[in-house]
Amino acid sequence: MNWPLVAFFFLAGVTLYSAYRVVVDETITHAALYLAIAFVGVAGFYALLGADFLAFVQVLVYAGAVMTVLLFTIMLSDIREVRGLKLPLFRRLTSPRWGAVPAALAAGLAALLLAAFAGSALLAGPEGRPVGLGELARALLTTYLVPFEVASVLLLAAMVGAIVLSKGEGER
Amino acid sequence: MPEAGVPVGYFFAVSTLLFSLGVFGALRRTNPVAILMSIELMLNAVNINFVAFSRHLGAADPVRGPMFAIFVITVAAAEVSLGLAIVLALLRRRRSADVNEFDALKG
Amino acid sequence: MPQHAWIIPALPLASYALTVFVGRRLGERAAYIGIAALGLATVLAFWTLAAVGGGASAAMSVPWLRLGDWEIRMGFQVGRLEAAVLAMVTLVSWMIFIFSKGYMHGDARFNRFYAHLSLFVTGMLTLVMADNFLLFFVAWEIMGLCSYLLIGHWFEEVENARAAFKAFLVTRLGDVGLLLGIWTLAAATGSLRFADILEKVEAGELSGSLVTVAALLLFMGAVGKSAQVPLHIWLPDAMAGPTPVSALIHAATMVAAGVFLVGRTYPLFEAAPAALATVAYIGAVTALVAALIATVQTDIKKTLAYSTMSQLGYMMLAMGVGGFAAGLFHLEAHAFFKALLFLAAGSVIHAVHTQDMHRMGGLIGPLRLTGLTFLAGALALAGIPPFAGFFSKDAVLVAVHASPYRALFWVALFTAFLTAYYMTRAAALTFFGRPREREVIEHAHESPPVMTAPLLVLVVPTALFGFLGPWFQAFVGGHEAHGAEAAPVQALAIGAAVAGILVAWAIYGFRALDRRTAIRLLKPLYVLFKEKFFFDHLGLAVARLGMLLSLAVGAFDRLVVDGLVNGVAWLVLLIGRGARALTAGSAQAYALVMLAGVVIGLFIYQVLGRVG
Numbered sequence: 105m106n107w108p109l110v111a112f113f114f115l116a117g118v119t120l121y122s123a124y125r126v127v128v129d130e131t132i133t134h135a136a137l138y139l140a141i142a143f144v145g146v147a148g149f150y151a152l153l154g155a156d157f158l159a160f161v162q163v164l165v166y167a168g169a170v171m172t173v174l175l176f177t178i179m180l181s182d183i184r185e186v187r188g189l190k191l192p193l194f195r196r197l198t199s200p201r202w203g204a205v206p207a208a209l210a211a212g213l214a215a216l217l218l219a220a221f222a223g224s225a226l227l228a229g230p231e232g233r234p235v236g237l238g239e240l241a242r243a244l245l246t247t248y249l250v251p252f253e254v255a256s257v258l259l260l261a262a263m264v265g266a267i268v269l270s271k272g273e274g275e276r
Numbered sequence: 277m278p279e280a281g282v283p284v285g286y287f288f289a290v291s292t293l294l295f296s297l298g299v300f301g302a303l304r305r306t307n308p309v310a311i312l313m314s315i316e317l318m319l320n321a322v323n324i325n326f327v328a329f330s331r332h333l334g335a336a337d338p339v340r341g342p343m344f345a346i347f348v349i350t351v352a353a354a355e356v357s358l359g360l361a362i363v364l365a366l367l368r369r370r371r372s373a374d375v376n377e378f379d380a381l382k383g
Numbered sequence: 384m385p386q387h388a389w390i391i392p393a394l395p396l397a398s399y400a401l402t403v404f405v406g407r408r409l410g411e412r413a414a415y416i417g418i419a420a421l422g423l424a425t426v427l428a429f430w431t432l433a434a435v436g437g438g439a440s441a442a443m444s445v446p447w448l449r450l451g452d453w454e455i456r457m458g459f460q461v462g463r464l465e466a467a468v469l470a471m472v473t474l475v476s477w478m479i480f481i482f483s484k485g486y487m488h489g490d491a492r493f494n495r496f497y498a499h500l501s502l503f504v505t506g507m508l509t510l511v512m513a514d515n516f517l518l519f520f521v522a523w524e525i526m527g528l529c530s531y532l533l534i535g536h537w538f539e540e541v542e543n544a545r546a547a548f549k550a551f552l553v554t555r556l557g558d559v560g561l562l563l564g565i566w567t568l569a570a571a572t573g574s575l576r577f578a579d580i581l582e583k584v585e586a587g588e589l590s591g592s593l594v595t596v597a598a599l600l601l602f603m604g605a606v607g608k609s610a611q612v613p614l615h616i617w618l619p620d621a622m623a624g625p626t627p628v629s630a631l632i633h634a635a636t637m638v639a640a641g642v643f644l645v646g647r648t649y650p651l652f653e654a655a656p657a658a659l660a661t662v663a664y665i666g667a668v669t670a671l672v673a674a675l676i677a678t679v680q681t682d683i684k685k686t687l688a689y690s691t692m693s694q695l696g697y698m699m700l701a702m703g704v705g706g707f708a709a710g711l712f713h714l715e716a717h718a719f720f721k722a723l724l725f726l727a728a729g730s731v732i733h734a735v736h737t738q739d740m741h742r743m744g745g746l747i748g749p750l751r752l753t754g755l756t757f758l759a760g761a762l763a764l765a766g767i768p769p770f771a772g773f774f775s776k777d778a779v780l781v782a783v784h785a786s787p788y789r790a791l792f793w794v795a796l797f798t799a800f801l802t803a804y805y806m807t808r809a810a811a812l813t814f815f816g817r818p819r820e821r822e823v824i825e826h827a828h829e830s831p832p833v834m835t836a837p838l839l840v841l842v843v844p845t846a847l848f849g850f851l852g853p854w855f856q857a858f859v860g861g862h863e864a865h866g867a868e869a870a871p872v873q874a875l876a877i878g879a880a881v882a883g884i885l886v887a888w889a890i891y892g893f894r895a896l897d898r899r900t901a902i903r904l905l906k907p908l909y910v911l912f913k914e915k916f917f918f919d920h921l922g923l924a925v926a927r928l929g930m931l932l933s934l935a936v937g938a939f940d941r942l943v944v945d946g947l948v949n950g951v952a953w954l955v956l957l958i959g960r961g962a963r964a965l966t967a968g969s970a971q972a973y974a975l976v977m978l979a980g981v982v983i984g985l986f987i988y989q990v991l992g993r994v995g
Contacts, residue, residue: 127301177360206303214296216985232334243339262354269361
């Protein structure tokens with residue numbers, strides 16, 4: 105019994121279904137929750153692929169921090185989807201923006217990419233190997249030192265920016 | 277570590293579908309938060325690609341895939357927080373949360 | 384002397400210029416400029432004739448234009464043919480210039496008349512002396528222009544302007560053929576000069592079909608200019624112009640230019656038997672049809688016009704059966720007595736102020752001189768010896784008889800009968816019998832000497848030119864040989880003429896046969912002739928067709944061409960409107976478009992093969 109394969113299909117089903125609900129659900133909070141599930145599913149993929157550390161980071165950052173921020177924003181803003189998928193079927197299908205065009209384009213994109221992959225010689229290649237945490241850490245501080253530092257600066261900038269933006273006017 | 281008995285193509289398929297869903301959502305949704313969520317989906321799909329291909333084909337430098345994914349996650353986190361800050365700032369100005377109403381770029 | 388022959392056309396040209404610039408101050412005395420110029424030209428022409436007769440000849444040519452490695456030369460040539468025609472043209476023109484001084488007296492545009500007349504004569508003389516097609520064509524067109532101007536001299540009457548226009552357009556049609564023929568020959572031989580072209584033709588260097596096509600095209604021009612069927616419809620209408628114009632242009636000179644063209648390029652026609660046959664047939668048909676129509680005309684000038692047409696047909700017929708010299712002989716003789724007839728008619732018109740013969744009658748009394756000269760011309764035209772017409776027409780008949788065209792001979796003979804008939808009729812109606820209208824006869828008086836003198840002068844060649852026949856034909860031709868069959872033909876010719884005279888006299892003279900009965904009996908024929916064989920209707924139909932075509936083309940242009948242009952503009956607008964939507968200000972829209980681009984790119988890459 106190919107357990108990894110079983111696991112894969114399970115994860116795939118969960119993740120994809122959740123992603124579908126994310127883009128389709130009218131109620132934003134529902135969409136957010138489904139997003140969280142999708143994140144966890146992706147973490148599962150990472151694990152399946154042997155990137156344990158990454159799976160861990162995924163859960164921590166995405167399913168944790170990002171989701172928190174998202175939910176906070178949702179709660180704070182009390183946004184409701186004004187228009188959206190509740191359009192009558194006719195408009196959904198024919199209106200270029202609301203309807204079939206984005207769906208068709210997305211589907212077309214998927215089809216083309218899959219076809220490209222299928223027709224390519226990529227399938228046969230040298231096998232890689234899972235990477236351990238120590239290896240990652242070492243690489244981060246040597247080969248990828250510069251991006252690492254830049255990333256920290258980026259985070260700092262983002263933080264500052266977020267604070268500035270959320271402060272609003274008159275509250276310097 | 278469980279061995280990857282799963283062909284890399286399967287991972288690619290999943291990530292493609294995930295990406296497409298994200299694209300659809302980004303184009304379709306009117307709620308800015310929802311759009312951001314769709315973008316996150318896209319980023320995650322890309323990450324899956326990186327890790328899967330690195331795991332299966334990156335014998336020369338197996339670190340690269342996961343490394344890239346880490347950076348993507350970092351940047352995505354920063355982007356999401358900033359994006360939401362902007363959303364909140366915009367919402368303070370206008371009551372409505374319809375992306376279509378922000379058409380100052382029109383013309 | 385012949386080297387200086389270029390002075391001959393230069394004189395009327397100078398006359399034209401002088402009349403235009405100085406004429407205003409001179410009033411009617413400006414006519415003397417033209418008369419003097421023409422007189423001098425006539426003297427020079429006869430002098431040249433004498434010189435050429437003595438064996439001299441001249442040709443002169445200068446390079447005129449260079450196009451790449453093709454050089455066009457301008458020049459003139461004076462040989463026997465040219466000298467003979469020059470003499471005739473100058474003499475007749477001179478007489479007409481003199482006559483016009485009396486006839487056009489009191490006209491509002493007297494000087495302009497003389498100016499145009501001078502320009503016209505310049506054209507004709509240049510045409511005769513040209514040594515290349517280019518100069519020839521230019522002169523041809525100048526004559527066409529002057530014809531237009533002169534026919535429409537009294538343009539206050541709309542009919543006159545229309546007639547002028549009709550003349551111009553119809554001859555233009557022929558000119559198209561002429562131009563095409565010229566181009567064909569130029570392209571085939573690389574030269575525009577007659578000498579070069581004819582040399583090549585006689586050497587047999589051009590293909591038979593080319594020669595035939597070229598000859599037929601050139602003949603088209605002749606058909607138009609010489610009013611042959613079917614491009615003849617303009618000539619009767621051209622009678623709207625002053626009578627001196629009719630005499631000069633439409634009897635003696637311009638219409639003869641077509642015959643002259645055939646004569647000048649005769650070797651070409653000889654090399655193309657099909658074309659030559661065409662010439663003969665068209666000539667014969669024209670001669671017959673015109674003569675038939677002439678029998679029912681009431682206007683004296685129209686009768687003479689149709690007569691001209693008929694005689695031109697004779698000339699073409701002669702040319703067509705190989706009687707080059709006979710044709711030219713008739714050309715010259717006809718010029719003399721037709722000019723005489725027209726001028727005499729002009730004198731009559733001047734006296735009675737009408738052109739309708741049915742209103743005239745008995746004019747031989749008051750208009751004795753005019754009448755007698757007219758009779759001389761009429762007898763010549765009818766072909767009664769010893770007048771010139773008999774000899775020239777006889778020459779034509781002999782030539783036809785000697786040719787394989789049996790049927791055409793009888794046609795020509797019958798036409799001779801008709802000619803005599805209608806001329807007698809005209810003479811009888813005009814000069815004899817009881818006067819029909821009182822006012823007409825009472826006011827009639829003989830014309831002043833300035834008008835009658837030319838008539839008398841022209842009687843001389845009318846009477847005597849015929850005797851120059853053999854000399855003339857030898858001088859000019861050598862292209863035909865006619866044998867001893869002359870006598871029976873002569874007898875037939877005289878017989879036909881006399882018969883014609885008798886029949887006409889019977890109807891119009893003693894009234895032995897009643898005119899009205901005759902008309903009733905021959906009613907359908909009468910109508911046919913009266914309606915000029917419905918050619919005018921044909922012409923109108925063709926013109927209408929042309930108009931329809933132009934309307935269709937115009938509609939096409941408006942709907943399709945403009946529509947296409949407007950449609951493009953509309954399409955652009957549409958695209959623009961659509962494109963505007965792309966800058967809707969919605970980021971999602973932009974993203975949509977971007978995605979679309981990516982998908983399309985992927986599609987092309989994937990499905991249609993790798994790029995690069």
